[in-house]
Amino acid sequence: MSQQEGGRARSGLYLNPVGQRRLDFQQACGALFDGLRVAGGIEEAAALLDAQAPGVLVIDLERFEPEIDLPALGELVAKRCGAPVLALCPFTNARWLPALMAYGPLDYVIVPLGLDALADELAARLDAGFAPVHAPTPVEExxxxxxxxxxxxxxxxxxxxxxxxxxxxxxxxxxxxxxxxxxxxxxxxxxxxxxxxxxxxxxxAQAGARGLDLAxxxxxxxxxxxxxxxxxxxxxxxxxxxxxxxxxxxxxxxxxxxxxxxxxxxxxxxxxxxxxxxxxxxxxxxxxxxxxxxxxxxxxxxxxxxxxxxxxxxxxxxxxxxRESEALLGRVTQLATLDALTGVANRRHGEFLMEQEIKRARRYRVPLALIAFDIDRFRNINDSFGHPVGDVALRTVADTARALLRSSDVLVRSGGEEFQVIAPHTSAIDGLKMAEKLRAAIEATEIPGCDHVTISLGVAQLGETESGDSLAVRVNAALARAKRAGRNCVELAMG
Known part of the structure; x- marks a missing residue:
């Protein structure tokens, strides 16, 4: 067979990142070519292609990764400079083939294959003129x-x-x-x-044509x-x-x-x-x-x-x-964090939020106040007017308090008729002012079924090294003093 095929010397370019595989291919198949160049990287192979078009490009896919190397190898197949491409494809990763064929026609040999058998496969293709893979039929297209x-x-x-x-x-x-x-x-x-x-x-493509809007x-x-x-x-x-x-x-x-x-x-x-x-x-x-x-x-x-x-x-x-899952998750979250009767944070969620605010106060060195209050003689309301009226009283108190609080404040139902207000960026003095506003507003609010209710309140500011539990103990002690003082009043916790 002539060493010239269509005026092109029977030359080759072999690509693989492993030095030993390049050496083995040169020893086994080098004699089949007038000149065989080898490349250890895709960029090197592209440069060699640009410098001189080979008679055949052999891409040994062993040690290449589709997720990483496919785009660059695909560009190599696409540019090929007129040379036929032979891919040596590991049998364990045949998804290389359709992925590379998307960039252009190529022939392939499944490996591993003995060096002599590989040389025979390559020689047969070279002797046949390395006929390119047939053009896709209309059915294949x-x-x-x-x-x-x-x-x-x-x-x-x-x-x-x-x-x-x-x-x-x-x-x-x-x-x-x-x-x-x-x-x-x-x-x-x-x-x-x-x-x-x-x-x-x-x-x-028509000049002046506007896009189609189905609506x-x-x-x-x-x-x-x-x-x-x-x-x-x-x-x-x-x-x-x-x-x-x-x-x-x-x-x-x-x-x-x-x-x-x-x-x-x-x-x-x-x-x-x-x-x-x-x-x-x-x-x-x-x-x-x-x-x-x-x-x-x-x-x-x-x-x-x-x-x-x-x-x-x-x-x-x-x-x-x-959408249903997100709605269900929102409902579960609501049930887990909110009090069902009043719609404010429940005790467990309130404790979590309190710990978060304590960490924030420590980090930014800002004051944090806690207000505790409960409805005076709430048991008498239930006994005199019934539990439905008691529920209305709880909801009305919660709504009234929530309307007065800032967006950064958190209202918590901590017990039956007991509530807390977590007030970030609030000192003891400001906490007292806030508590007095709550007391006056709730006293002035009409409660359907039982006229009016009053509340007693305790206020405490977080100490420099104080824990959440200690803060709660101090504010509850202040609330107890307000009860003993005659109710419907505010007491500041002792340091």
């Missing part, structure tokens, strides 16, 4: 396009944390379908009507089942009837204005795909795909439409479950 769309749609599904964001990502994925110029998703909302959840379109085209973005075009636009038909709608010429819909508007935006065909519900009943919504040219779809493409609709259903259900 069709399959590749479908797989790309499906992969993009699945990625959107992985991020289905919110229906609107999922819809936007899915529509962007649908735009990768060859020929699609606009994609949209409709969803059946809680009112049992249809709304436009998301849409995405490509920029049109403007359909005359509304919500209550679309009441739209006058519900019998003509495939996306609405699919959502209402649960069947795929394929409009291969806008005129066939029988709506001249709709056809004219679609043609004005470069749309020649529209497909509506129903998004199936989780069980029996109306569809969950629909997908709308608009094409810039008329297509005759293959069986695989029509099946792919169904797959995409199923993915949309999974994504919407996932988003719904996420």
């Amino acid at each position: 069709d399959l590749a396009a479908l797989l790309a769309v499906r992969s993009s749609a699945q990625q959107a599904l992985l991020e289905a944390d919110d229906a609107i964001r999922f819809g936007e990502r899915l529509c962007a994925a649908l735009l990768t379908w060859p020929g699609v110029v606009h994609a949209a998703m409709f969803q059946l909302c809680e009112g049992k009507d249809l709304r436009l959840e998301a849409q995405c379109g490509q920029q049109l 403007a085209l359909l005359g509304r973005g919500e209550r679309l089942l009441q739209s006058p075009l519900r019998h003509a636009f495939p996306g609405l038909l699919a959502a209402a009837g649960g069947e795929t709608a394929l409009l291969d010429a806008p005129e066939k819909a029988g709506e001249a204005a709709l056809a004219e508007a679609l043609h004005a935006h470069g749309v020649a065909m529209v497909v509506g795909l129903p998004i199936p519900a989780s069980g029996p009943g109306a569809p969950r919504g629909s997908l709308s795909l608009m094409f810039g040219a008329r297509h005759t779809f293959s069986r695989a493409q029509l099946a792919a439409f169904d797959d995409l609709a199923q993915l949309a259903a999974f994504g919407l259900r996932t988003a719904e479950l996420m």
